[in-house]
Amino acid sequence: MNKTWWKESVIYQIYPRSFNDSNGDGIGDLKGITEKLDYLKDLGINVIWLSPVYQSPNDDNGYDISDYQDIMDEFGTMKDWEELLQEVHNCGMKLIMDLVVNHSSDEHAWFVESRKSKDNQYRDYYIWRPGIDGREPNNWESAFSGSTWQYDEATDEYFLHIFSKKQPDLNWENPKLRDEVYKMMTWWLDKGIDGFRMDVINFISKVPGLPDAPNPEGKKYASGGEYFMNGPRIHEFLHEMNKEVLSKYDIITVGEMPGASVEDAKLYTGHEREELNMVFTFEHMDLDSGPKGKWDLKKLNLLDLKENISKWQTGLNGVGWNSLYLNNHDQPRMVSRFGDDKEYRVESAKMLVTFLHMLQGTPYVYQGEEIGMTNVRFDSIDDYKDIEIINMYKEKVIEGKEDPAKVMESIYVKGRDNARTPFQWDDSENAGFTSGEPWIKVNPNYKEINAKQAVADQNSIFNYYKNIIQLRKNHPIIVYGDYELILPEHESIFAYTRSYENEKLLVITNFSGDATPFSLPGNVTISAPELLISNYDVPQNEDILSFKLRPYEARIYKSK
Numbered sequence: 001m002n003k004t005w006w007k008e009s010v011i012y013q014i015y016p017r018s019f020n021d022s023n024g025d026g027i028g029d030l031k032g033i034t035e036k037l038d039y040l041k042d043l044g045i046n047v048i049w050l051s052p053v054y055q056s057p058n059d060d061n062g063y064d065i066s067d068y069q070d071i072m073d074e075f076g077t078m079k080d081w082e083e084l085l086q087e088v089h090n091c092g093m094k095l096i097m098d099l100v101v102n103h104s105s106d107e108h109a110w111f112v113e114s115r116k117s118k119d120n121q122y123r124d125y126y127i128w129r130p131g132i133d134g135r136e137p138n139n140w141e142s143a144f145s146g147s148t149w150q151y152d153e154a155t156d157e158y159f160l161h162i163f164s165k166k167q168p169d170l171n172w173e174n175p176k177l178r179d180e181v182y183k184m185m186t187w188w189l190d191k192g193i194d195g196f197r198m199d200v201i202n203f204i205s206k207v208p209g210l211p212d213a214p215n216p217e218g219k220k221y222a223s224g225g226e227y228f229m230n231g232p233r234i235h236e237f238l239h240e241m242n243k244e245v246l247s248k249y250d251i252i253t254v255g256e257m258p259g260a261s262v263e264d265a266k267l268y269t270g271h272e273r274e275e276l277n278m279v280f281t282f283e284h285m286d287l288d289s290g291p292k293g294k295w296d297l298k299k300l301n302l303l304d305l306k307e308n309i310s311k312w313q314t315g316l317n318g319v320g321w322n323s324l325y326l327n328n329h330d331q332p333r334m335v336s337r338f339g340d341d342k343e344y345r346v347e348s349a350k351m352l353v354t355f356l357h358m359l360q361g362t363p364y365v366y367q368g369e370e371i372g373m374t375n376v377r378f379d380s381i382d383d384y385k386d387i388e389i390i391n392m393y394k395e396k397v398i399e400g401k402e403d404p405a406k407v408m409e410s411i412y413v414k415g416r417d418n419a420r421t422p423f424q425w426d427d428s429e430n431a432g433f434t435s436g437e438p439w440i441k442v443n444p445n446y447k448e449i450n451a452k453q454a455v456a457d458q459n460s461i462f463n464y465y466k467n468i469i470q471l472r473k474n475h476p477i478i479v480y481g482d483y484e485l486i487l488p489e490h491e492s493i494f495a496y497t498r499s500y501e502n503e504k505l506l507v508i509t510n511f512s513g514d515a516t517p518f519s520l521p522g523n524v525t526i527s528a529p530e531l532l533i534s535n536y537d538v539p540q541n542e543d544i545l546s547f548k549l550r551p552y553e554a555r556i557y558k559s560k
Contacts, residue, residue, distance in 0.1 A: 001318060001480055002271060003480070005046075006047075006195075006252040006277055006362060007321060007362060007479055007480075008046075008472075008473070008479050009046035009047045009094075009252070009362055010044065010045055010046050010047070010357075010362075010363050010365065010469050010472065011045070011046070011047040011048070011049055011096075011252075011362060011363070011364045011365070012040055012043070012045040012047070012048050012049070012364075012365045012366075012367070013048075013049045013051065013328055013329065013364055013365070013366045013367060014033060014048055014049070014050050014051065014367055015028075015051045015329045015366075015367060015419070015420060016028050016029065016030065016032075016033060016050060016051060016053055016062075016075055017061060017062070017074075017075075017420070017439060018367070018420050018421065018422050018423060018433070018439075018440070019032060019033055019036070019367055019423050020032030020033060020035060020036050020423060020425065020433060021422075021433055021434035021435075021436065021438075022035060024434060024435040024436040025074070025434075025436055026434050026436040026437045026438045026439050027074045027075075027434075027439050028075075028422070028423075028433070028434075029074065029075045029076050029080070030053065030071070030075050030076040030080040030081050030083075030084050031076055031080055031083075031084075033048075033050075033084055034080075034083060034084045034087050037087055037088060037091050037093070038091070039451065039455075040091075040093065041091045041092070041093065042455070042466070043365075043370060043462070043465060043466055043469065044465075044466055044469035044470055044473070045093060045365070045469075046093060046094065047093060047094045047095070047096060047194065047195075047252060048088060048093055048094070048095050048096070049096045049097075049098070049197050049364070050095060050096070050097055050098065051098050051329055052065065052072075052098045052100060053071055053072055053075045053081065053097075054066075054067060054068055054069075054070065054071065054072060054100075055067035055070040055071065055072050055073075056072055056105060057105055057107050057166065058072075058074075059105070059164050059166040059167065059387065060144075060163060060164050060166070060167060060387055061385075061386075061387075061420075063098075063100055063163070063167070063199060064103070064104070064105040064106075064107075064163075064164065064166050064167045065100055065104055065105055065108065066104070066105040066107040066108045066109075067108070067109075068104075068184045069184060069187060069188075082191070085191070085192055085193065089192070094194035094195070094252070095193055095194055096193060096194055096195040096196055096197055096251075096252055096254075097188055097193050097195075097196055097197075098196070098197050098198075098199060099185065099196040099197065099198045099199065099201075100199040101170060101181050101198070101199075101201070101204070102162070102169060102170065102199065102200045102201065102203045102204050103161065103162065103163060103167040103168055103169045103170060104167070104168065104170060105166060105167065106165070106166045106167070106168055107166075110122045110125045110126075110180075111125070111126060111168055114126045114128075114159075114168075115152055115154055115155065115159070116154065116155075117154075117155060118155050118157070124171055124174045124176075124177075125170060125171055125174060125176070125177045125180075126159055126160070126168050126169065126170060126171055127159060127160040127168075127169050127171050127206070127210075128155070128157045128158070128159050128160075129149075129157060129158055129160070129210070130156070130157050130158070131151065131157070131158055136148075136149035136151075136158055137149055137158055137210065138210050138211065138212045138213070138224065139212045139213055139215060139220075139221055139222050139224070140162075140210075140212075140213055140221065140222070140223070140224030140227070140228075141213075141219075141221035141222055141223055141224070142161065142162060142163065142164070142165075142221075143162055143163050143388075144163055144164050144387055144388050144391045145391040145392060145394075145395045146221065146391070146395075147221055148160055148161055148162055148221075148224065149161070150165040150168075160206075160210070162200075162203060162228060164387055169203075169206075170204070172204040172205060172233070172237055173206075173233075178237070178240065178241075181241075182241065182244045182245050185241075185245045185246075186245055186248075189245070189248075189249050189251065193251075194251055194252060195249075195251035195252035195253055195254075196251070196252075196253055196254075197254050197256065198253065198254065198255045198256060198276070199256055200256055200257070200258065201238070201255040201256060201257065201276075202229055202230050202231075202234055202255060202257040202258070202259070202260055202264075202268075202279075203228050203229060203231075203258075204231070204234065204237055205228075205230075205231030205232055205233040205234040205236075205237055206227060206228045206231050207226075207227040207228070207231055207232060208232070210224075210227065211227060212224075213225075213226070213227065225258075225259055229257075229258060229259035229260075230257075230259060230260060230264055235267060235268075235273075235275065238255075238268065238275040238276060239273075239274055239275055242274045242275055242276075243274070246276075247274065252277055253276045253277045253278075254276065254277060254278045254279065254280060254323050254362075255268060255276045255278075255279045255280070256279075256280045257279045257280060257281070257282075258282045259282070260279055260281060260282075261283075262281075262311055262312055262315035262316065263315075264279075265279050265281065265312075265315070265316060265320055266315065266316065266319050266320050268320070269316065269319075269320030269321050270319055270320050271319070271320070277321060278320070278321040278322060278323040278361070278362060279323065280323050280325065281312060281322075281323075283308050283312075284305060284308045284309060284312075285331060287300055287301070287304045287305055287308060288300040288337070294414055295392060295396075295407075295410040295414060296410075297409070297410055297413055297414070300337075300338065302490075302491055302492060302494060302511050303488075303489070303491065305494070306485060306488060306494055307488075309359065309494075310483070310485045310488075310496075313359060313360055313361075313483040314483065316360075316361075317360060317482060317483065321361060321362065322359065322360060322361030322362070323361055323362055323364060324356050324357065324359050324361040324362065324363040324364065325356075325363070325364040325366070326338060326352060326356055326369075327366045327369055327419060328364065328366045328419065329366070329416065329419050329420060330416050330419070331416070331419060332375050332413065332414055332415065332416075332418040332419065333368070333369070333373055333374050333375045333418050333419060334349075334352055334366075334369055335348055335349045335352065335369070335372050335373075335374055336374045336375035336413075336418070337375075337413075338352055338511070339351065339352055339552060340513055340551075340552065341372075341374040341375065343513070344513055344551050344552045345372050345374065345449075346372060346459075346460070346461055347535055347536070347550075347551060347552040347553070348551075348552040349369070349372040349461045350461060350464045350535035350552075350554060351509050351510065351511070351535055351552040351553065351554040352509075353369075353370075353461075353464070353465055353468055354468060354507065354509055354533070354535065354554035354556060355494055355507070355509040355554065357468050357469070357472060357478070358478060358496075358498065358505065358507045358556060359483065359496075360479070360480070360481065360482075360483050360498070363472075365465070366419065367423055368419075368423055368424065370454075370461060370462050370465040371424065371449060371450065371451050371454040371460070371461055371462050372449060372454075372461040373421075373423075373424060373443065373449060374443065374445060374449065375412060375413070375418040376412075376417070376418055376421050376441075376443040376444075377412045378417075378441060381393050381397075381404075381408070381411075383440075383441055384411065384415065384417050385417060385420070385439070385440050386415065386416045386417045386420070388415075388416055389411055389415045389416065389417060392407075392411075393407055393411070417440060420440060421440060421441065421442060421443045422434070422438050422440070422442050422443075423451070424442070424443065424445075424446040424449055424450040424451065425450060425451050425452065426450050426451065426452035426453075427446065427447045427450055427452070427453070430442050431443075431446035431450060432450070432452070464533075464535065467533055468533065471532060471533060471556070475505075475532075475558070476500060477498055477499075477500035477501075477503045477504075477505050477558075478498065478505065480500050481498030481499050481500035481503070481505060482498065482499045482500065483496055483497075483498055484496060484497045484498075484499070486520075486521055486524055487521065492510060492511050492512035492514070492516050493508065493509070493510055493511070493516060493518060493549065494509045494511055495507060495508045495509065495518070497524060497526075503558065503559060504526050504527075504558070504559040505532075505556060505557070505558050505559075506520075506524070506526050506529070506544070506555075506556070506557040506558075507554075507555075507556050508549065508553075508554065508555045508556075508557075509553075509554045510549040510550070510551065510552055510553045510554070511552070512551065512552070513551045513552065514551060515548050515549065515550055515551065516548070516549045517546070517547075517548050517549075518546065518547055518548070518549050519545065519546045520544060520545045520546070526544070526557060526559045527559045527560065528559060528560035529544050529557040529558070529559060529560075530557065530558050530559075530560055531555060531556070531557055532556040532557065532558050533554075533555075533556050534553070534554060534555040534556070535552070535553060535554045536550050536553050538555065544557055
């Protein structure tokens, strides 16, 4: 297997708006990030991924970009950004930027021109269509509710927006548009960045003709995902991007790809394919959703998680590469979702990082997970800021007359703002995030859960993360070893082995709040086992063939 620095890295995602505010305006900023680099270096982070900091009207928190080569005023200046990059490199870390090129903001200069007239030179930078019998060109539903089409009076046509109506989709069929994107990417790479995380990059190729989506339930709009996810020219576009830009630099590339299967990922990340290094899969993020989608809550079945993780681990082994995550800016907090954020918050957070970081792939840490930050329960819908939450509430409660308490419960469990509350630095006012009024409320549990307390406590989640990250650096087997699931039918224990050269690793995690007997299957042998780490004290010389796992216990053994 090819050895590379990006396979051996641990990546930390910063959501700048909520990380650290240096000037008291209530919004995190670039100088605020620079102030905290020593904290990330201490944790053992190799690469920082910065969520969008570009100029934006902020309809979707920066994922609607009006100028790809300028910095959002709220975050600071280009000089602040250049200082951040310099300091990241001085700390021995790397910086990757978010690349959002499926769509731009409707305030981007290209779109301002595009909507002026049908013969404008920028018209074809976006996807315009005439209406059909006085309604939208097709029946696709936006990711943020409603139609994917917005009527524009100026030219009596509709433009496509898979996300917000302020996020018109770029037309990748236009070679001039692609060339502009490649020039912009080159500009950032020449400034010294170390790669890109690419937002919904597998949406850039749409099926020609943009046909109606199947709609067996006769709804007003239907998901058209099969017509814009993994579209007919996607590999051609990514290969071209690699040839024109990516191949010229020693960088890391990860594509966010909803709807991508293992077979798709083999093509996107295959070593000889010359496209991307790795993709974010969404399959494991959908396992606790019911048939009606994300807001239809369902308890996670551990057997489903085992099957899914194992499929990706074995499917990409030796062919492509996995990215490992359990939460990010679009997902709820992992300790609240997959662990127990009350009685066993510390134990379950440690168990989850053990489970995740011992898999084959590059692990991602989302800001705050390393101190065990939890979901939040705001009393009022008015306290939420996320466009997805607000639109969904309006559609279900105000227009659909559904029970508001039930809808709020879905928001408490799955809403994106769970991940976007300010980072909890200490127990002072506003959790030390800002001296002003925070842009979104702080989670009230910051008095107990904060970085100051966690760094000082040797038994904290933070210090456990530090040890796990160090283990990864010390043991090549953790990066490169083959994965094999054991006890596939066990309903609360997720255990697996990793094998590399003459070594073997045994990872045992209890996903339940109950004490659970563990027995090593007869077909698994581990000679002279050494306990590398555990989240409870383990009696010396305890027999690893059979013992009782405590609630959310995790252990890693290595053969000597």
